[in-house]
Amino acid sequence: MKTFKNLLIAITVISIFSCSSDDDNRTIDPGNGGDNPITGNELKGDLSEDAKLLASVEYTLTGSFTVKSGATLTIEPGTVIKAKSGRTDIFLAVERGAKIIAKGTAANPIKFTSDASSPKAGDWGGIVIAGKAKSNKGTDVQSEVAGLLYGGSDDADNSGELSYIIAEYTGAKINGEQEFNGISFFGVGNGTVVNNIVVSNGNDDGIEFFGGSVNVTNVYCANIADDMFDWTGGYTGTITNAFGVRNDGFDAATDDPRGIEGDSNSSDANAAPISTPTLKNVTILNLNPDVALKAGAEIRRGTQAIISNILFAAYGNASFGNRIDTKDDKGNGTLTISNASAQGNVGDDKVGGDITGTVTAITDGISVPSDNTVNTKAGVGADLSAFDWANQSFVVTKLN
Template sequence: MKTLRNLFIIPLATLIIGCSSDDSNRTIDPPNDGGDIIGSELIGDITADSKLLASVDYIMTGSVTVKAGATLTIEPGTTIKAKSGRTDVFLAVERGAKLIAKGTASNPIVFTSDASSPKAGDWGGLVLAGKAPSNKGLDVQSEVAGLLYGGTETNDNSGELSYVIAEYTGAKINGEQEFNGISFFGIGNQTVVNNIVVSNGNDDGIEFFGGTVNVTNVYCANIADDMFDWTGGYTGTITNAFGVRNQGFDAATDDPRGIEGDSNSSDATAAPISTPTLNNVTILNLNPDVQLKAGAEIRRGTVATINNIFFAAYGSASYGNRIDTKDDKGNGFLTVLNANAQGNVGDDKEGGAINGTVTEITDGFTVPADNTIEFKAGIGADLTAFDWANQSFVVTK
């Protein structure tokens, strides 16, 4: 395997603006012919199989795009810091490329900000594109990073993300475009995604734009907009999802939600309909200053099933609605099984059908003397699955 001393681009313009790349306006020097990337600066296109090493302190100073046909492997324990205050700093994986970011519980892979005082929105995030179906079409351009996605390959494989932390994401490009922590555009079900943490994000935590990828153990903490989001005909399964807004995290859009599920805002009947299944989910609001618009807003043709969900709020923290299936661009249809609620989580707003009932309980979580929160086993998500990421929260009584 060859060794790359650096991976960087030399822009012909003095400044790259926005988040799309234009290969005709840039060159890569030295040639990117694959191998271990040992130079610390990351910017540009990866066109051959390459690896990031845990022993190198990487800083991403601009967009990095894994091009079709190439695989980027990231060693367990690698930390990639992103140059803060930019809208053009992100990692993108093209349709036909792969990202193998396979960390471990003891050595996760971390994407973070380089700022001395990091904050939500310091950099973009992770953007992956694949060949799985979308009800937007076969060749659709992603809303960020300018990637094409979509196709007919439900079992497409874009690699693996395991034991990955992405924090301080969500750079805002303009009024309509901003990065999520991790965006999956048309990703197929042979892609492995498990044990993911997105924290301190300035837009959505994790969002699926069509595709069939399944996700296990995903934790979204302190997300300005929606914790878990899908649109465009997403048909995968999400298992063990924990979302929390902590006390003191006040970054928020006008309508932050725990779950936002769409199918197609232009045509709620467009195929494939979004029909995801979610198993073992907790949506928790601890912040009395920021109300969640809804625990689960299921709309625009989405047909979803959620098994074992816990809607929870502590103290004076609240939701506007618990479940909302009413929307002027198309109602949603939700089946809930083994659904529980505790605290001020609002009422349900039914436009499309809400099948199943939510049981009000008082012992789903407790706050012992040390002011930490403890959860009753079997109610919603299993928080212990995220012990590896040292995620915890303390409340003020």
């Protein structure tokens, strides 16, 4: 049984990185002359040649920073990038045909955060990656943020690697229809490596897939205003070991926050490729009695999803509106579910499309002993020990 502790609602993440006074003011020149997007510790502009960010420099993202097609951005383990807060044009983007190699380690993760003295959800945009994998929106589609083209026919496309990454205080809102997610994958192929990801305190979705086939292992979304895990546009990848939690006291919320939102195509539910993702070992947990999740999993608009070993849980007075919802006026979804458990007030299923499999009510998936720590039963839902490296933790602050 694994125990996690979070004082109040804060998500505390410790990034350990080395410092060298000799390198503190080092300029990394990617070789594009006077229009250098990496000058000293400032990141802004278009990167057209290969470059590396060093752990010995604390960087500030002061505008849009785009890795152009043909270029590779490498980020050393332990690097910290602080985004200038309060603007909607602060984000890291990787074009179709470009690569990002951000390989942190458990001891030295790579951290993207806000530069605000009192950071909050929505302080900056987020990370946006485009690729050449299939989308049912087309082959040259413009991303809803960052203005990148994505899509193609290469499901094995490789946009690089994201490993041991922390992205926090993301989700800047551009207008009523456009908001950044923590990390957005637009047509990203399964040649891309993505594992050990933490997104926390986001003002829109935690992680979202727009088509593509990229696989993700060990992803933790904590305190997300909208959907923790989201896909649309024909996503066909696999998500393994996913934990989503809304902490007591995190009250930033859209009108319909969910644990999982799965779409295929809102204009044509039969558009190919249909979203057919597979999810394995998932926990959706609500600890906040003041914000109900609209659904634990909303599978709709043509999506055909397979989910195995999932726990839907709400502690104390926290709740879900629906546990599973496959009904939608723009097209129902279908879900095959196995080894599914539910604990607490997680609502009933709203069936439109078929749901194959059953959800079993249990009492021992989540427990709260006298010290207010939250315990999870081994083998039920996500394996939270996979996130020990990030020092993520939480407690319940409003006990019954």
